[in-house]
Amino acid sequence: MSQSQSDESVRVLVVDDQELFRRGLTMLLSVEEGIDVVGEAGDGIEGTELAASAAPDVVLLDVRMPKRTGIEACKAIKEAVPSAKIIMLTVSDEEADLYEAVKSGAAGYLLKDSSIEEVAQAVRVVADGQSLISPSMAVKLIDEFKQMSKPEREHMPGLRLTERELEVLRLVATGKNNREIAKDLFISENTVKNHVRNILEKLQLHSRMEAVMYAVKEKLLDLP
Incomplete structure (x- = not known):
């Protein structure tokens, strides 16, 4: 999908090692209009494999994960699916890893305490080709x-x-x-x-x- 269109759902993959957070996010996003969750994964390796097979438009990716860090997964997913837009999920926007993530091709970051409306809006914004970078960052x-x-x-x-x-x-x-x-x-x-x-x-x-x-x-x- 080259251009995100209002009549086409944005395909989303959720990758986070915290099962409750991941499941909750998946459930909440699934009922959002115009968003279709195509998969979820609990670590970076599984997330990369899922991204390669599901070809999502947007990947919500935890910065801190076992087996493969969010940064490594970000690079691997961008190699596997160059068109995928990646949003890093983080507890703090001060993490040095976020700079590495953005330099590795992430479209930006989202704090984990964001409201579901903010997450859904973020998904739509990056699917539309925009960045989620605060002016300070x-x-x-x-x-x-x-x-x-x-x-x-x-x-x-x-x-x-x-x-x-x-x-x-x-x-x-x-x-x-x-x-x-x-x-x-x-x-x-x-x-x-x-x-x-x-x-x-x-x-x-x-x-x-x-x-x-x-x-x-x-x-x-x-x-x-």
């Missing part, structure tokens, strides 16, 4: 990407972003969602989505955070 990630930025810049020939695409990318880098970006630039949400899709296609990247990481490395953003 976006700032930390950008700082980290700047540290990683090497002096020798690897240029990919022929990649040119328009001024408007650069504007959108700068706003994405601050943790803003499509609606906020649309408001800032006085354009429609649909136009923002098209710009983000074009940016990812031009840069041959899979997620908004990967685009930000690339932009920082290539010094495309006016960061202090």
Whole structure:
């Protein structure tokens, strides 16, 4: 499914080693309109295998799990099902692992004490191609990407972003969602989505955070 459409259910996989939490989340999400839970797993290895066979649109993935950590599972699931959007489940948004998860391709994170309405909304948001990154975390990630930025810049020939695409990318880098970006630039949400899709296609990247990481490395953003 390339574009999430309102008449198509978002296929969700829940991966968490706490059985009560996992079962409860599965049950609650199952009754949400437009969401179809296609499986649940209790560890990262089982979760990766299930993802490969069920091809979910969104994976809710616990950061801390036995056998294979959430970070390892995140990488493995992205390799097995590149189109899957991964939301990390965590008890704290201060965990260093979350940076690793986002850098490994996760679309963002969700606190475990979130309401079911927040979880369902998060699933719909990432299925729609947006990130679940708080502005404070976006700032930390950008700082980290700047540290990683090497002096020798690897240029990919022929990649040119328009001024408007650069504007959108700068706003994405601050943790803003499509609606906020649309408001800032006085354009429609649909136009923002098209710009983000074009940016990812031009840069041959899979997620908004990967685009930000690339932009920082290539010094495309006016960061202090």
